Amino acid sequence: MTDVSEARSGVLSRIFAAEADTAPGDSHEQVVLCHDRDTGLKAVIAIHSTALGPALGGTRFHAYASEEDAVQDALNLARGMSYKNALAGLDLGGGKAVIIGDPTKIKTEALLRAYGRFVQSLNGRYVTACDVGTYVADMDVIARETEFVTGRSPENGGAGDSSVLTAFGVFQAMRASAQHRWGTPSLKGRRVGVAGVGKVGHYLVEHLVEDGAQVVVTDVSEAAVNRVRAAHPSVEVAADTPALIRADLDVYAPCALGGALNDETVPVLTAQIVCGAANNQLAHPGVEKDLADRGILYTPDYLANAGGVIQVADEIHGFNFERAKAKAAKIFDTTLEIFARAEADGVPPAVAADRLAEKRMAEVGRLRTILLPGSRRG
Ligand SMILES: NC(=O)c1ccc[n+]([C@@H]2O[C@H](COP(=O)([O-])OP(=O)(O)OC[C@H]3O[C@@H](n4cnc5c(N)ncnc54)[C@H](O)[C@@H]3O)[C@@H](O)[C@H]2O)c1
Numbered sequence: 001m002t003d004v005s006e007a008r009s010g011v012l013s014r015i016f017a018a019e020a021d022t023a024p025g026d027s028h029e030q031v032v033l034c035h036d037r038d039t040g041l042k043a044v045i046a047i048h049s050t051a052l053g054p055a056l057g058g059t060r061f062h063a064y065a066s067e068e069d070a071v072q073d074a075l076n077l078a079r080g081m082s083y084k085n086a087l088a089g090l091d092l093g094g095g096k097a098v099i100i101g102d103p104t105k106i107k108t109e110a111l112l113r114a115y116g117r118f119v120q121s122l123n124g125r126y127v128t129a130c131d132v133g134t135y136v137a138d139m140d141v142i143a144r145e146t147e148f149v150t151g152r153s154p155e156n157g158g159a160g161d162s163s164v165l166t167a168f169g170v171f172q173a174m175r176a177s178a179q180h181r182w183g184t185p186s187l188k189g190r191r192v193g194v195a196g197v198g199k200v201g202h203y204l205v206e207h208l209v210e211d212g213a214q215v216v217v218t219d220v221s222e223a224a225v226n227r228v229r230a231a232h233p234s235v236e237v238a239a240d241t242p243a244l245i246r247a248d249l250d251v252y253a254p255c256a257l258g259g260a261l262n263d264e265t266v267p268v269l270t271a272q273i274v275c276g277a278a279n280n281q282l283a284h285p286g287v288e289k290d291l292a293d294r295g296i297l298y299t300p301d302y303l304a305n306a307g308g309v310i311q312v313a314d315e316i317h318g319f320n321f322e323r324a325k326a327k328a329a330k331i332f333d334t335t336l337e338i339f340a341r342a343e344a345d346g347v348p349p350a351v352a353a354d355r356l357a358e359k360r361m362a363e364v365g366r367l368r369t370i371l372l373p374g375s376r377r378g
Helices: 010-016 067-087 109-121 136-142 163-182 199-211 222-231 241-246 287-293 307-317 321-329 331-345 349-369
Strands: 030-036 041-049 059-062 093-100 191-195 214-218 251-254
Touching: 010 067, 030 067, 030 109, 041 067, 041 109, 059 067, 059 136, 067 093, 067 307, 067 349, 093 109, 109 136, 163 199, 163 251, 163 307, 163 321, 163 331, 191 199, 191 241, 199 214, 199 222, 214 222, 214 241, 287 349, 307 321, 321 331, 331 349
Parallel strands: 059 093, 191 214, 191 251
Antiparallel strands: 030 041, 041 093
16 A cells, blocks of 8 residues: 555645644645536635634635646645734634636626635634635625625625725834834835835825825836825836836835745845735745845735734624724734844844744644633634
């Protein structure tokens, strides 16, 4: 008989990875493949860790090149959510789901509801939310089949658009970065470049202008740039992202897609601080060290952009905006703590953030071994 541990390869090695031969956090607890032929639903729900509680993470709806790519993406995103939720101090684990297909072509009420029934079947081990390709209105539809959903509309008791507190949290992280680098949290008079002024970016610009920063923006969407310029005429516009990062900046805020920090961009960055909303900013392992070697202070992305998950997590027990905002404001303190730990341990902030998230998952997760008789939390 073949030893399954030897025969394992590809995506299965990401799920069943043993702690002995991989980094902490490389394995996943549970991966569910969901299929409903009539509606065309093909979904992957990946639960990375429930050490801290139910796995919360959004549903991405995307036309993947292959089903294997979709599973890989779900695994990566789920892992990221465990770290983000742990560092945000939430009693939530990490998970994420992907629905395979072009949302503009196949998204229907029936498909979303079929998906909702699969989420319900996990009985709360996974709680969903919006992500790329899914919106508040979709969560309202999914909520007709499952109670384990956040990011619904305010009229349905939901937290609504999470980009409001995502932008607020990024601003808090940026203030803490300024405090660490320049001794004052104010961005007044600093030149801040924002790449991507979509849902999060345009709110971030609002905070920055209010604080007295000189803001330079860029976006591939002319409409997005025009909207910002109409609201804030003092904002300058750079031709594109390569021009923005070469401009004379104090802070660079990547707020578009992932991979913004790579072998081409890091050597030409003029900013002393990088702090933005985009997920997965580091294109590959090692970029965090390249940034540190150039003396650029990098605020870990999942620390800076946790305001959105904090906002939707608050919905689980009945949404209260002020309570969620107060929690998102703590991103300021956590950012300072990460920089202090990074300096003390002689590692880049991204490594310090991973370590603190892993420490919380291990320490708080271990408490489940104390038996609470009759408790659902075992
Ligand atoms: N919305 C949230 O609550 C939230 C939470 C956490 C993380 N994020 C992350 O923040 C980032 C922005 O999210 P969003 O909700 O604002 O998305 P969005 O789609 O509303 O905005 C992204 C903007 O970036 C622009 N863009 C795309 N490619 C670009 C390029 N090459 N150069 C310049 N601009 C470009 C788009 O035109 C768009 O205006 C994403 O990486 C997202 O994953 C968002």
